Amino acid sequence: MRQNIENEVIKIIARHKKLDLAAITSDSSLVELGLSSLDAITIMYDLEELFDVEVPNETLTQLRTVNDIVDGISRLASESD
């Protein structure tokens, strides 16, 4: 499940930022990937739609790496199971 979420997060970031999949790892820093706050909101929108979860606004300011996003979505997805 977590690996699936990680794959989808990376795919969505790659699509939004026009990056190669290989350029993004779970440790990648969101700032270094060039994600602005608006990028973060639009990526979250896609993830919320895909995994049917609600990501609270406060969480967004705490995200630093791809791992943070994967952890957050995994937690929300398992809570709603």
Place this chain on the structure above:
Amino acid sequence: MPVPVVVTGLGCVSALGHTADHFWDAICNGETGIRSLTDLPLESLKLKIGAQIPNYDPLHYFSHEELPYLDKFSQYAIIAAREAIASAGLETIDIQNSACIVGTGCGGKETDEETYQQLYKEGKKRAHPLTIPKGMPSAAAVQVSMQMGISGPVFSVASACASAAHAVAPALAMIRSGLVDVAVVIGTDAPFTYGLIKAWEGLRVLSPDTCRPFSKDRSGMVLGEGAGAVVLESLVHARKRGADIYAELAGCGMSADAGHITDPSVAGAAKAIEAALTDASINHADVDYVNAHGTGTKVNDAMETQALHRVFGGHAGQLMVSGTKSMHGHPLGAAGALELVATVLAIKNGIVPPTANFTEAGEGCDLDYVPNQAREIKIKTAISNSFAFGGLNAVLAVRSVE
């Protein structure tokens, strides 16, 4: 020096009441118009609070025959226009050749959403024929011109949160050039519709509790609704007819950030403020009061403070800066109009409105924000800032008339 233009009439309908007097009394008392939302399907919305107009009954202002043509944003525009024109002591015959410019960010959302719901959700085969004339962004301008008998230059202006302030620019230009003697400038928006609220939720900039401009614990903006209207005329025309003059609309400055679609820029905001001061021939050190854009978001309030420092330098510490969205919410395209009304009355009455809900100053917010209590103090020169999404900036300069 351009032809002096003055404000001779004011009107507004907002979360703080149905008239400019109610509005002014409320902001002088630091009262909040931010309340729990009503008349909306709250169980399906994350948003629970907003600055809605209290006790609003359209039939109090319009007949059954008129209402089918009037989206809420048109209703609010007409109510504010009626009050402003009456307060200016102008009859229909006086304003028929005047201009009327209406700033709106959203247009007739309620009308559009109603029709789209019928088509997409209910599967209806046809759209109501009044959808376009009622919902189009220029509908409010059309309806004001029809109701008030204005047949001069009439049109609508859109720049999201700066729409009303931008609407002043062509009005000022037309009066200065002699094209018209009088212009009614209105800002109106009615954003409390299901679809639009959902859209705002998507941006993640709305506060869950209240609007606290410049405070450390500020958590975003609060949506509002309503309309503000001012009557502008040349000083010569106003004096000739013995009009009461509130203040001088001394200038307007505009700029675009040409940067980010939502994040504001210090340089862009500073450019608009400088442009307003230049247009109004106002020295930096003469500005007493700033009615801030002050939305209560982390980014705007910090950026705006920096812009004020950049423009005013050492004088920034002497400015009084208040964020009245803390009381009337953020009514989008109407904001600039409500804030112009507040700024004009601050000069006229010698009372500076407070920034309500202020707790402690946020990081990088180090100016005098007139926290929580209005201040009785004679002011001569003020600016009102509007900095919209996408970096469309408009700043109005207002000066007392001796």
